[in-house]
Amino acid sequence: SYELTQPPSVSVSPGQTARITCSGDALPKKYAYWYQQKSGQAPVLVIYEDSKRPSGIPERFSGSSSGTMATLTISGAQVEDEADYYCYSTDSSGNPLGVFGGGTKLTVL
């Protein structure tokens, strides 16, 4: 079955740039989506279609994709950005199945 691979954890100091990667064989053909989840809450979409930012998401969140890797970048990370981040995409079959990456715990301290 199709998998998306993320690093388990990333740690930065406040004001630094955090980069979270997501690798998957179908990413050259399929968009990546990024979700932020804080403890006890439902996930929130922070990037869609590789690099677009939904309304209300701070400009410090950006996304990119190249080849088999998508990257979420948080420029000038803030303490309130500490959360779990998940990439989401679909496989390249004719009947697409969704898949989440394993998640990355971002620590900002």
Place this chain on the structure above:
Amino acid sequence: QVQLVQSGAEVKKPGASVKVSCKASGYTFTSYGISWVRQAPGQGLEWMGWISAYNGNTNYAQKLQGRVTMTTDTSTSTAYMELRSLRSDDTAVYYCARGLAVAVTYWGQGTLVTVSS
């Protein structure tokens, strides 16, 4: 405003079935599909499947094939997810969501299903 309101927490014994509901409001129900996602305690998000509210077409995660059924009732704008032959590792918070691969997503509040003897 768009809202997805899920049914309450459930406690089930191994081998039993559970049916979680997700009542939609604030939009035309048949215009969007509903995805189901679960999260075991301390674990990541797991995509379970998707159903078209327009025609009932479904896609299920391979690991759940044969145990999960997703349905909709357009008369009440409600989506359902039934999981059978429950095991302890099915203990999780189950979410419904309108759209995962779109610009705007809406999620239900989550339903805790506990499987315990």
